[in-house]
Amino acid sequence: MKQEDRLLVRLKEYGESDFYPFHMPGHKRNSLLGKEYGTPFSIDITEINEFDNLHNPGGILRKSMEWASKVYGSDKTYYLVNGSSCGLLSAIFAATACGGKILMSRNCHKAAYNGVFLNHLQVKYVYPQVIDELGIQGGILASDVEKLLDEEPDIQAVVIVSPTYDGIVSDIEGIAEAVHKRKIPLIVDEAHGAHFAFGEDFPKSALELGADIVVQSIHKTLPCFTQTAILHMKRGYIKEEELERYLRVFQSSSPSYIFMAGIENCIYHMNLEGRQEMKNFAQFLEGMRERLSSLSKLKLAGRELIGEYGVEDIDLSKFVVVTKDTSINGSELSRILRDHYHLEMEMCSANYIVAITSVADTREGLDRLVNALLEIDRELCGREENPEKESNMEWSMKVTSKPEVEMTIFEGVTSPKEFIPIENSVGKIAGEFVFIYPPGIPIVAPGEMLLPSLVHTILAYQEMGLPVQGMRDTSGKTIQVIKKG
Incomplete structure (x- = not known):
């Protein structure tokens, strides 16, 4: 291996460059926050005395x-120490019996789907509302959850994502009330809301609103190491000993003391100076959004969504910039920001990008984002619309993501399969996941019918250059489907 090809060398070079992170981890590579840890090897230990x-x-x-x-x-x-993924897996296993039934929001992370697969669960989906004019998903309605629980009385647990990757917060209090009427637990994937507890200007945490288990990726939006997370439990509908048993199963038997010290140090800092820092941060975010209110072509999702589309609240630290009425798509906007402004986004989709900000961001970095978006918007004002792009976007927007489930995910994964070209897969049953990562929400899951709209969406996303993953064929040309007979 050449010296310049080593991962450590590349990481150091990147860290010294002027590329600015509008993505996780929440420490934003802020060197001042890392000084307290000293030399990593000096504090990297195992389970020794004391x-x-x-x-x-x-x-x-x-x-x-x-x-x-x-x-x-x-x-x-x-x-x-194994991220929110191990927390979600442990929660699902603690709350359901093998082969049981679970109600899950369709926009759950792939980790929740892995829990369904590993525990052989039957899954029923509740779907988020769709904000058509922006091309993003809204919240989950408590009434939809209640309706499905009435129709499926043998559901053993409910899993909801709030906030979403886009910062959309659902009515967790109403959902918890509906779930607890059935004496079953509500698990909330709050991976992107670890900062809520420390800021009065941010949405309330699901922990305050009745959830039984709340899983937070502390590394996503707070100053902590990648892979660190926390799980909160309220007693009543969860068996504590079962939860702890599965945490031992799904976490490393050699947990990093650097990670654990990092979690504690992050919470310690946020509980002291962090609350005032969050207040200052919120005020700066308001100023950023005020400046961006002059955008003409690009759109910025904000408080105007609250009360509509199942949106109970919104996390204003997530900058969701919509390209739907422009001549470019989300992937192209992300590339422009990266190549011309050295700003790296968290994710891009067909119609928008997501920039994650955190209390660790510098004012200079935040100003760079605002200035770049304003400049790009001015350039877009002089461009003509791309009719073909609009047609493709409208088609993708019509996709309801409500697939026909033909078998359980476990059956879909373990049944005999064959590879066929994606364009020839309409009417077949998927044998593997297909998703854009990030955020890792399945377009189709094993055991589901590959409908024409879904196949078209996969192909369109590939053409746009979006990170379509999950298929064993990493070239993205073929997909595994269930073999007949």
């Missing part, structure tokens, strides 16, 4: 997690 064991805590780690629980107001808080 340093406890995450999987059987009785000392310093137990005290640390009990303290964190008081900060957040949970009955119990657990540190996670």
Whole structure:
């Protein structure tokens, strides 16, 4: 291997460049925040005397997690070193029996789908509202959850994503009320809302609104290491011993002490100076949005959505910039920001991009984003519309993402399969996931019928240059389908 090809060398070079991160992790590579850790090797240990064991805590780690629980107001808080994914998997297994039934919002992360697969679950979906004029998904209606629970009385648990990748917050209080009428638990994937608890100007955490388990990726929106997360539990509808058993299954048996110290240090900082920093941050965000209110072609999703489309609240630290009425798509806007302004976005979709901001952002970095978007918008004002692009977008917007489920995800994954070209797969049953990553929400899951609209969407996304993943064929030309006979 050449010296210049080494990952460590490339990371150092990137860290010294002027590329600015509008993506996770929430520490935003801010060197001032990392000084407290010193030399990583000097604090990287294992379960030695006086340093406890995450999987059987009785000392310093137990005290640390009990303290964190008081900060957040949970009955119990657990540190996670395998990301929110291990928390979601553990929660799903603790709340359902093997082969049982679960109600899940269709826009759940692939980790939740993996839980459905591994526990052989039957899954029923509740769908978010669609904000047609922006081309993004809205919230989940409590009435839709209640209706499905009435129709399927054997559902054992409900999993909802709030906030979404786009910062959309659902009516968790109403959903929790509907779920608890059935004496079953509500699990909320709050991966993108770890910062809510520390800012009065931000939405309330699901933990305050009745959720039984809340999983947060502390690394996504707060200053902490990638892969760190926390799980909060409220007693009543979850078996504590089952949850802890599965946390031992889905987490590493050698948890990183650097990660665990990072989680504690992040919460400690946010609980002290962080609350005022969040207030200052919120005020700066308001100023950014005020400046961006002059956008003519590009659109910025904001508070105007609250009260519509199932949107209970919105996280204003997520900048969702919509390209629907312009001559470019989300992928092209992301590329322009990267190539011409050295600004790296969190994700892009057909009609929009998402820029993640956090309390660790610099004012200079935030100003760079505003100035770049205003300049791009001025350039777009002089361009003519692309009729073909509009046609493609309108088609993709009509996709309801309500597939026909022919078999369980487990059956779809384990049945005999064959590879066929994607364009020839209409009417076949998918044998693998297809999703754009990020955010990792399936377009189609194993066991679902490949409808014409879904196949068209996959091909259109590939043509746009979006990161279509999940298929074993990494070239993206073929897809695994269930073999007949």
